[in-house]
Amino acid sequence: MSFETDLVAVLPQLRRYARALTGDRAWADDLVQDVTERALGRHSGFRVGSNLRAWLFTIMRNLYIDQLRGKRDIAVDDETAPWRQMAAPVGEVDGLVLRDVQRALYCLPVEQREVMLLVCVEEMSYQEVSVVLNVPAGTVMSRLSRAREHMRVLLGEEPGRKSASLKMVS
Amino acid sequence: MTTSDHPENPDGADSSVTADELRALSAFIDDESTDAERAETAARVARDPASAATVAAYRAQDNALRALFTADAAPQLIVVRPRPRYLMAASWLTVGIACGLLMHLTLPMFDREHPAPMFAQHADIAYAVYAPEQRHAVEVAASQEDHLVTWLSKRLNRTLTIPSLHEYGFELVGGRLLPGEDGPAAQFMYQNASGQRLTLYMTSGSPKRKEEYAIRMLRDGERRTFYWTTDNAGYALSGQISEAKLRAISFDTCAALGGDPKRWQ
Numbered sequence: 138m139s140f141e142t143d144l145v146a147v148l149p150q151l152r153r154y155a156r157a158l159t160g161d162r163a164w165a166d167d168l169v170q171d172v173t174e175r176a177l178g179r180h181s182g183f184r185v186g187s188n189l190r191a192w193l194f195t196i197m198r199n200l201y202i203d204q205l206r207g208k209r210d211i212a213v214d215d216e217t218a219p220w221r222q223m224a225a226p227v228g229e230v231d232g233l234v235l236r237d238v239q240r241a242l243y244c245l246p247v248e249q250r251e252v253m254l255l256v257c258v259e260e261m262s263y264q265e266v267s268v269v270l271n272v273p274a275g276t277v278m279s280r281l282s283r284a285r286e287h288m289r290v291l292l293g294e295e296p297g298r299k300s301a302s303l304k305m306v307s
Numbered sequence: 308m309t310t311s312d313h314p315e316n317p318d319g320a321d322s323s324v325t326a327d328e329l330r331a332l333s334a335f336i337d338d339e340s341t342d343a344e345r346a347e348t349a350a351r352v353a354r355d356p357a358s359a360a361t362v363a364a365y366r367a368q369d370n371a372l373r374a375l376f377t378a379d380a381a382p383q384l385i386v387v388r389p390r391p392r393y394l395m396a397a398s399w400l401t402v403g404i405a406c407g408l409l410m411h412l413t414l415p416m417f418d419r420e421h422p423a424p425m426f427a428q429h430a431d432i433a434y435a436v437y438a439p440e441q442r443h444a445v446e447v448a449a450s451q452e453d454h455l456v457t458w459l460s461k462r463l464n465r466t467l468t469i470p471s472l473h474e475y476g477f478e479l480v481g482g483r484l485l486p487g488e489d490g491p492a493a494q495f496m497y498q499n500a501s502g503q504r505l506t507l508y509m510t511s512g513s514p515k516r517k518e519e520y521a522i523r524m525l526r527d528g529e530r531r532t533f534y535w536t537t538d539n540a541g542y543a544l545s546g547q548i549s550e551a552k553l554r555a556i557s558f559d560t561c562a563a564l565g566g567d568p569k570r571w572q
Contacts, residue, residue, distance in 0.1 A: 157376045230374045231367035238371040256337055257369040258376050260549045263339050278339070282330040285365050294364055 140180060140189075144173065147190050150259060151197060157254045158201055160220025160243055168204075172197045191268045194259075198251065198269060205247065233292065241291035249284035256281055324357055332361050336369070336501050338476050345500055366501070373529075423525040424518065425488040427534035430508030430543030431525055433485055433494050434532065438504045438545075445481030445496050455482050459493040463511040465540070470507070470563040472497050475556050477505055489513050505546040505553075507560065512540040522557055522568060524550070533557035537566035 151172060155165035175196055176183070183192055220243040226235040242250060255266045256277075263281075267274040324332075328351070334340045335348040352358045423431075437444055447455040452469065460467045462484055469479060477497035485492045487510050495507045518536070525532040525543075531553055534543040542564060544557045558568040 153376050157372075226375055228374075230371040233367050233371045235371055235375055238368065239375055242372070242375075253372065254376075257372045260552075263334075263337070278330055278334055279326075281337075282326070282333040285333055285368060286329060288368055289361075289364050292368075 140183070141177075143189050144176060144193070147193055148173070150190065151193055154194065154254060154259055155197060155201075157242075157258060158198075158247075158251060160223050162223075164204075164219060168197055168200060171200055175200075188265065188268065191261075191265050194255070194269045195271070202247070237292055238288075241288050244291055245284055245287055249280055249287060252277055252280045253284045253288070324355075324361060328358070329361065332358060333365065336362060336365050338500055340500075349500070423523070423532075423534065424520065424541065426492070426508070426510050426541035427520075427523075427525050427532055427543050429485070429487060429492065430494075430506070430534065430541075431527060431530065431532040431545055433508060434506045434545035435527075435530060437483070437494065437496065438506060438547075444504075446483040448481040449479040451481075452479065459484060462491045463493055463509065464490075465512050467493060467509060468564065469495055470560050472505065472556060472560070475552070476500060477503075477556075480504070487511070503546070503548055505544060505548070505556070508541075508543040508545070510541040512538055522554075522561060524554070535561050535566060535568075537561070537564060542566075 152169050155168040159165050255261045263274045263277045266277045476499040480496040480498050482495040490511045492510045497505045520536045522535040529547045532543050532545040561568045
């Protein structure tokens with residue numbers, strides 16, 4: 138398998154993560170373009186046999202954080218925040234209204250959002266996430282725990298409160 | 308709002324569950340705990356309704372997030388803008404990327420021309436039917452594993468072995484007998500600590516089976532089935548975990564059941 142073939146295989150995941158992180162299709166497509174270009178340009182910076190996915194996600198994450206700073210922190214309630222332009226999802230999963238989950242996700246600080254997306258959506262291990270974010274695995278664990286609790290509060294399910302998802306336990 | 312006395316602090320710790328315990332519950336769901344921690348957390352979840360509710364809420368969040376963001380397989384055109392000193396390299400890379408994209412485009416068509424064999428489709432459907440079952444997921448539970456093996460070996464008319472998926476965090480739940488395309492088939496179900504399930508489907512060793520199958524994948528939405536044949540018997544491993552993980556387990560399972568996954572690589 139060549140570097141390019143491996144890279145192409147990761148593209149769908151990169152794009153999913155870019156969209157989830159930015160909440161903006163155009164921004165996400167640009168990010169994927171930038172990441173791919175950099176990856177090809179810095180091909181030699183990649184150690185053969187190490188985790189290509191983590192390497193690419195790290196490049197994307199750093200680019201995103203830089204671009205976010207350039208945009209002078211988009212206020213979460215800002216009507217012009219990019220994620221507000223996203224199509225509102227319909228339906229419910231496990232008693233959670235998807236639209237509420239989407240809104241809650243973009244209310245999370247970016248450090249919590251990225252950990253949540255990497256573990257829950259990209260199904261990375263804490264170890265892999267710690268490589269992507271360049272923080273200890275213990276930090277990944279506590280950030281994720283805070284993100285989940287934060288989201289629970291945002292979704293109006295305070296701990297101990299009866300909720301529809303309680304039905305899941307049988 | 309019932310208990311709004313709690314300040315909405317980001318740590319979200321309430322009186323009954325501490326931040327440490329919340330982290331343990333989180334790790335439990337992600338299958339990131341040690342064996343000892345897992346046992347301790349499982350016991351806590353079983354006796355403490357607040358912990359059980361937390362686990363349920365977190366899992367619901369995970370499922371909702373996955374539903375919000377599905378992988379988009381449609382290839383994106385990556386434009387490699389050549390820079391003078393990279394000109395040659397870049398043009399070759401463009402060719403590489405284009406070939407990669409072409410492969411992506413042609414693979415599904417290839418699959419349509421070679422539909423999955425009946426046993427793989429049966430296995431896939433059997434997963435869809437039984438994996439969500441809470442109370443009747445299996446006919447014979449893993450606690451009676453000896454009986455399960457004897458019974459199904461007899462019905463399939465060959466000696467069956469149930470591979471262990473312990474190292475992947477999946478434990479045997481039990482098994483059941485199913486009607487197959489030519490005679491009885493067996494389905495074994497496994498489950499991990501976060502409740503995800505896998506099924507391993509096996510047919511009898513039919514001498515009628517002419518085709519041999521390398522490990523291949525059948526996909527229906529989030530559900531994937533890797534299937535292969537060894538000594539005239541069909542095998543299929545189905546689940547809704549990540550493709551890479553399921554593929555890795557399939558290769559190991561194929562080897563554990565006397566097949567040679569290297570032949571297929």
